[in-house]
Amino acid sequence: MASPLRREDVAKVAKLARLTLSEDELDLFTEQLGQVLEHAKDIAALNLEGVVATAHPFGLINVVRDDVRRPSISRDAILAMAPDAEDGRFAVPRIIGEAP
Template sequence: MTAPISRDDVAHVARLARLTLTDEELDTFTGQLASILDHAADVEALDLDDVAPTSHPYPLENVVRPDEVRPCLDRDEVLAEAPSAEDGMFRVPPVLGEAP
């Protein structure tokens, strides 16, 4: 088992992540991170030689409905209800300073 994580280790990681933590936060996060690392060590200690790699514990299948042609809304009616429309499309405000 590795050495328990110290308050200084958490402070160092916080500095690397450019986080400013109070003394109270350092104490809280040290305990929480120690618990997480203990759990990770428990998982690492498991014998998984007979366990096949998987991306999900249950077999899953995509459930899709068949494509069926169905009536839809009339384009002109929908655009008539829009606050602003232009050339058969919705007109929206510029994003991130782009020209309209």
């Protein structure tokens, strides 16, 4: 079993998720998320010998569609929903750094 969740783990996850947490919230979520992870111990305690990992409840495979065009939506409609647009494109604040 992995070591219990630490406060700095929560701070790191919050940062990755672009969430600003107060000191109190960090304490609160460390405890709450820790409880969620503790729950995994209940499963780890079971004998899972021979049980295949399940990623999907229905056991579906190969759900695909044909390579056929479907209508796109109107640019005016979509840009109208954006906070800002210019030259038919979404305008966003200056990007610092390049895409990962």
